[in-house]
Amino acid sequence: MGDAATGPVRPAVLRPGGLRRVLVVLCVTEVVSWGVLYYAFPVLTPSIAADTGWSPSALTAAFSAALVVAGLVGIPVGRALDRRGPRAVMTAGSLLAVPAVLGIATARSVWWFLGAWLLAGVAMAGVLYQPAFAALTRWWAPRQVVALTGLTLVAGLSSTVFAPLTAALIARLDWRATYLVLAVVLAVLTIPLHLFGLRGPWPPVATDHPYAHLDGPGSVARSRPFVLLTVAMTLAAFAVYAVLINLVPLLLGRGLDIGVAALALGLGGVGQVAGRLFYGRLADGTTVRARTGLIIGGCAATTGLLAVVPGPAALLVIISIVVGSARGVFTLLQATAVSERWGAAHYGRLNGLLGAPGMLATAIAPWAGSALAAGLGGYPAVFVLLAGVAAVAALLAVTGATPHRAGG
Numbered sequence: 286m287g288d289a290a291t292g293p294v295r296p297a298v299l300r301p302g303g304l305r306r307v308l309v310v311l312c313v314t315e316v317v318s319w320g321v322l323y324y325a326f327p328v329l330t331p332s333i334a335a336d337t338g339w340s341p342s343a344l345t346a347a348f349s350a351a352l353v354v355a356g357l358v359g360i361p362v363g364r365a366l367d368r369r370g371p372r373a374v375m376t377a378g379s380l381l382a383v384p385a386v387l388g389i390a391t392a393r394s395v396w397w398f399l400g401a402w403l404l405a406g407v408a409m410a411g412v413l414y415q416p417a418f419a420a421l422t423r424w425w426a427p428r429q430v431v432a433l434t435g436l437t438l439v440a441g442l443s444s445t446v447f448a449p450l451t452a453a454l455i456a457r458l459d460w461r462a463t464y465l466v467l468a469v470v471l472a473v474l475t476i477p478l479h480l481f482g483l484r485g486p487w488p489p490v491a492t493d494h495p496y497a498h499l500d501g502p503g504s505v506a507r508s509r510p511f512v513l514l515t516v517a518m519t520l521a522a523f524a525v526y527a528v529l530i531n532l533v534p535l536l537l538g539r540g541l542d543i544g545v546a547a548l549a550l551g552l553g554g555v556g557q558v559a560g561r562l563f564y565g566r567l568a569d570g571t572t573v574r575a576r577t578g579l580i581i582g583g584c585a586a587t588t589g590l591l592a593v594v595p596g597p598a599a600l601l602v603i604i605s606i607v608v609g610s611a612r613g614v615f616t617l618l619q620a621t622a623v624s625e626r627w628g629a630a631h632y633g634r635l636n637g638l639l640g641a642p643g644m645l646a647t648a649i650a651p652w653a654g655s656a657l658a659a660g661l662g663g664y665p666a667v668f669v670l671l672a673g674v675a676a677v678a679a680l681l682a683v684t685g686a687t688p689h690r691a692g693g
Contacts, residue, residue, distance in 0.1 A: 360641055520678035
């Protein structure tokens with residue numbers, strides 16, 4: 286069974302060359318934006334703490350606050366995307382991201398550092414996945430799954446590119462100079478690409494979806510299926526990203542050395558990219574309800590395996606790769622959750638509403654993992670709990686988070 290969001294094929298607003306241009310532009314800018322605004326931070330945190338004397342927990346709190354802001358600002362950003370498309374939103378996000386990174390680089394107090402990260406959070410709402418997903422969902426319809434898969438495959442390599450790049454820079458420069466270099470990279474690549482590469486008419490609202498007759502996004506947002514879907518995706522996002530953040534401490538507790546634990550985390554990233562290759566085939570062969578349950582249930586099952594399998598090291602590394610694959614498919618599930626159920630007419634606003642609680646859950650995941658480990662007596666118990674959270678999310682998604690006509 287195909288995607289519920291596809292329906293009859295409608296004429297594309299952009300020609301094939303324009304569609305390819307948009308996809309290539311977003312692949313480049315997502316890699317850079319995620320690399321500079323997200324993946325550089327964990328690499329630079331030890332150097333920042335050592336140089337400034339600010340505690341790592343205070344630094345992490347500033348970064349988490351940026352994610353909270355990104356989730357909240359994503360709601361009005363979604364409305365703007367629906368009305369005007371991604372060009373103005375993503376260009377403005379890039380323009381704002383540059384002074385934010387410059388502010389981080391020049392911060393002389395922890396409060397200045399926090400303020401710069403809050404500004405970066407506003408920029409994140411305009412340059413990370415949400416606007417890129419909205420752009421491809423409208424421009425590439427009804428073949429958006431192909432484009433979204435391509436984007437997430439490439440953007441999934443952002444950490445592969447920017448973690449070693451940042452490490453190479455910090456080996457030669459201090460953390461402030463490193464962030465200044467990254468700000469230049471961000472400005473040179475993302476601002477012109479968003480401004481000139483995302484040009485083109487914004488497609489009209491599709492009317493061929495079963496729920497296109499609804500008066501507006503408010504009708505959907507207040508509906509029981511949307512509320513339950515939001516709860517399910519938020520619980521799943523918390524579990525998925527808490528597992529990611531706390532994988533290394535779990536593996537260290539299993540007796541692996543830091544090098545093998547880091548290798549398992551890195552290979553999980555490779556699994557994340559590989560897992561996304563199978564989403565299109567899964568979408569073609571399952572209903573919305575079934576694949577949502579399968580994907581979130583897969584996250585629960587693989588997390589449970591990490592919780593109960595004590596070793597050997599090779600098996601734990603293999604399980605980590607499988608966990609990464611489930612996480613990678615979950616990203617595409619997040620990208621298509623709205624369009625598969627309610628079409629693309631109000632994708633930006635609805636996806637912003639759906640994603641905001643998940644972003645908040647992602648922001649507290651680093652703190653929650655360590656706090657739960659202290660309270661439950663170790664990371665295996667935490668992973669049992671996270672597997673249970675994901676299982677509840679899967680149950681909610683299957684039993685009540687899909688409109689009847691979209692559920693198949």
